Amino acid sequence: MPLVSTKEMFKKAYEGGYAIGAFNVNNMEIVQAIVEAANELKSPVILQASKGAREYANPVYLKKLVEAAVETSNIPIALHLDHGDTFELCKSCIDSGFTSVMIDGSHLSFEENIALTTKVVEYAHAHGVTVEGELGQLAGVEDEVNVEHHSYTNPDDVVEFVTRTGVDSLAIAIGTSHGAFKFKPGQEPQLRFDILDEITERLPNFPIVLHGASSVSQEYVKIIQENGGSLQDAIGIPEEMLRQAARSAVCKINIDSDLRLAFTAGIRKVFNDKPDVFDPRSYLKPARANIKSLVAHKIKNVLGSEGKAE
Numbered sequence: 024m025p026l027v028s029t030k031e032m033f034k035k036a037y038e039g040g041y042a043i044g045a046f047n048v049n050n051m052e053i054v055q056a057i058v059e060a061a062n063e064l065k066s067p068v069i070l071q072a073s074k075g076a077r078e079y080a081n082p083v084y085l086k087k088l089v090e091a092a093v094e095t096s097n098i099p100i101a102l103h104l105d106h107g108d109t110f111e112l113c114k115s116c117i118d119s120g121f122t123s124v125m126i127d128g129s130h131l132s133f134e135e136n137i138a139l140t141t142k143v144v145e146y147a148h149a150h151g152v153t154v155e156g157e158l159g160q161l162a163g164v165e166d167e168v169n170v171e172h173h174s175y176t177n178p179d180d181v182v183e184f185v186t187r188t189g190v191d192s193l194a195i196a197i198g199t200s201h202g203a204f205k206f207k208p209g210q211e212p213q214l215r216f217d218i219l220d221e222i223t224e225r226l227p228n229f230p231i232v233l234h235g236a237s238s239v240s241q242e243y244v245k246i247i248q249e250n251g252g253s254l255q256d257a258i259g260i261p262e263e264m265l266r267q268a269a270r271s272a273v274c275k276i277n278i279d280s281d282l283r284l285a286f287t288a289g290i291r292k293v294f295n296d297k298p299d300v301f302d303p304r305s306y307l308k309p310a311r312a313n314i315k316s317l318v319a320h321k322i323k324n325v326l327g328s329e330g331k332a333e
Contacts, residue, residue: 033230041327042269056314159196230274237280
């Protein structure tokens with residue numbers, strides 16, 4: 024089947040009490056692992072690329088990798104721009120075949136965010152593409168995103184923002200953050216479900232998105248540490264909290280750092296165990312296997328999307 028829009032995906036997810044995994048892609052092995060896991064578990068999936076991923080892989084190469092994934096699978100796949108920061112970037116992705124884009128105007132004033140988001144929505148909807156907006160800011164560092172202080176989404180703003188912009192989904196800030204170091208040592212990870220509940224009351228049946236939702240698997244952190252890495256105090260979002268969110272209005276959960284950790288753990292272990300290895304296939308295969316295992320785990324135990332492609 025061809026690439027699909029997220030519109031129908033989110034409708035089914037909202038009604039079914041599960042979320043769609045939005046996994047960031049950068050190269051062939053990552054695309055292969057995500058799609059193989061989703062295909063085997065019959066789960067819809069969103070492949071998302073950031074501005075940095077497009078620059079790293081080349082937009083044409085990245086698009087062709089996704090086309091290959093679609094051709095070799097039998098599940099709904101959407102291609103999404105993660106954290107688009109300009110109208111021009113969103114337009115470029117829409118024109119090249121993306122089925123969904125995010126315009127992140129969360130760093131702007133409320134009125135400026137509305138103006139930028141509306142401009143993207145008008146162009147996207149004219150081309151059959153869905154748009155994700157954002158209110159509130161997540162702290163942390165990941166690709167182009169570098170925010171020092173967290174600001175929770177104000178429920179008083181959401182109805183006006185969605186009504187005036189016409190966005191199809193909304194990314195909110197309720198305690199998640201970007202990167203592998205989401206909390207300070209000794210700080211208790213916590214999501215503000217009270218904010219989520221209030222937003223859900225004000226926007227019934229509207230798909231909500233969580234960014235910065237990697238759980239930072241301590242299994243992979245340990246492997247990296249034991250094989251020359253330095254990730255002390257890397258802490259993520261507890262998976263049971265994400266599952267609770269997925270049962271509510273959260274229809275899309277972004278996962279990037281967990282993929283990076285799984286991939287790096289596979290490579291570091293091979294380099295440490297077999298220092299004579301220089302064939303890229305020898306260390307990329309276990310890295311790819313780690314990502315496939317991780318994605319399968321997320322689909323079954325966190326997102327709840329197993330079997331939902333049928």
